[in-house]
Amino acid sequence: MDKTKIVVGYDGSEESQRAVDWAADEAQRTGAPLQIVHTYQIGWPAGSYYRATAEEAEAVRGRAEQLAAAAVANVRARGTGIDAVATVVHAAPATTLLDFGDDQARLLVVGNRGAGGITNLLMGSVSQQVATHARVPVVVVRGHSAAGGPVVVGVDGSPATDAALGLAFDAAAALGTHVVAIRAYVPPSPTVLPLSAVQAIQREMLEVSLSGWQDKYPSVTLEAHLAVGRTAKVLIGVSHTAQLVVVGSRGHGGFTGLLLGSVGQQLMHHAECPVLIAHPSKAA
Numbered sequence: 013m014d015k016t017k018i019v020v021g022y023d024g025s026e027e028s029q030r031a032v033d034w035a036a037d038e039a040q041r042t043g044a045p046l047q048i049v050h051t052y053q054i055g056w057p058a059g060s061y062y063r064a065t066a067e068e069a070e071a072v073r074g075r076a077e078q079l080a081a082a083a084v085a086n087v088r089a090r091g092t093g094i095d096a097v098a099t100v101v102h103a104a105p106a107t108t109l110l111d112f113g114d115d116q117a118r119l120l121v122v123g124n125r126g127a128g129g130i131t132n133l134l135m136g137s138v139s140q141q142v143a144t145h146a147r148v149p150v151v152v153v154r155g156h157s158a159a160g161g162p163v164v165v166g167v168d169g170s171p172a173t174d175a176a177l178g179l180a181f182d183a184a185a186a187l188g189t190h191v192v193a194i195r196a197y198v199p200p201s202p203t204v205l206p207l208s209a210v211q212a213i214q215r216e217m218l219e220v221s222l223s224g225w226q227d228k229y230p231s232v233t234l235e236a237h238l239a240v241g242r243t244a245k246v247l248i249g250v251s252h253t254a255q256l257v258v259v260g261s262r263g264h265g266g267f268t269g270l271l272l273g274s275v276g277q278q279l280m281h282h283a284e285c286p287v288l289i290a291h292p293s294k295a296a
Contacts, residue, residue, distance in 0.1 A: 016118040017045040021109050021138065022083050024050075027123030029083075031153040034286060035121040036087045036094055038151075041186040044119075045095040046087065049112055050080040051105040076100050106141035113148045120146050124154035124280070143280055146291050149179055155284035157255045162192040162235070165258040166247050166275060167221045169195075172260020176290040177222070180258040181229040183288065187255055190233035193222055196246040197238070214238050244278035252284040261291045 020035035022028045032048060039046040054072055080098035087096040101108050113120040122139040143150045165180035167173055177193070184191045195218040199210045218236055226234050239246045251257050259276050279287045 016116055017047050018119045019047045019112045019117045020121040022048050022050050024079050031121050031123040032083055034153045039094050040092050048083050048098045050076055051101045051103050051108045052076040106138045109142050110145055113146050117148050120150045124152055143289050149291050150289045151286055152280045153286045157285050158253050161253050161255045162190050163256045164192045164250055164254040166243055167193045167195045169217050169221050173221050176258045176260045177225055179290050181232055183256055184232045192235045194237050194239055196241055196243040244275045248282050254285045256286050256288055257283055258288040261289055
């Protein structure tokens with residue numbers, strides 16, 4: 013079993029606690045060690061003449077360590093034997109989590125908005141930065157996780173599709189559920205190509221993308237669907253009945269300079285369940 017760690021960011025907010033809970037469930041399912049990372053900063057206005065004293069800095073660190081220790085204690089209180097540790101770092105949260113992700117993590121987990129987020133934002137800047145710049149798969153924990161629901165994966169035939177499918181099947185096997193693979197498309201005008209011909213082409217492309225996956229995971233049932241519409245809108249629509257939605261970091265139609273495509277961006281803001289962004293993992 014892959015023992016590479018799962019790293020989750022925690023700042024004491026309700027959203028980050030839900031991220032820790034999700035990460036602990038994943039650690040329990042997979043047997044992976046869990047590292048809870050809490051960062052803190054002693055922030056004063058730029059150019060301020062005041063500097064924190066050593067005593068004040070020590071007090072802030074003490075509170076940070078207590079907060080992180082409490083998170084670990086809650087995980088261990090489950091009594092499932094999860095190998096959980098806390099790491100407290102005086103540094104910026106996003107860059108710290110990205111660094112820990114590079115250090116042999118199989119998965120980075122963040123909440124959709126942390127304690128520093130402005131209440132009217134749909135997603136915090138830390139989560140956004142981690143999901144965009146990570147070099148390992150990232151789960152943004154948001155919405156609910158429908159018990160017994162499928163793992164939904166977006167399939168567009170891009171290079172990221174295989175990574176997304178692999179993670180989707182792994183997740184479905186661990187959760188004891190099935191995979192729903194969806195290819196969404198916007199048909200051209202009927203004067204360009206008959207609808208029946210468009211559907212046949214799209215169906216063939218979907219079948220090519222899914223070829224061989226059922227053989228690799230014979231115990232996981234696969235459903236394949238075509239949907240008419242924008243990919244993000246379709247996947248957001250089905251997310252209310254899913255346990256997890258998986259997408260590649262950037263699919264067809266994205267600008268080559270972007271690290272994260274518009275579908276992933278929209279899902280992280282609007283999906284009704286956790287979203288897994290399939291950045292290629294170095295630990296794989």
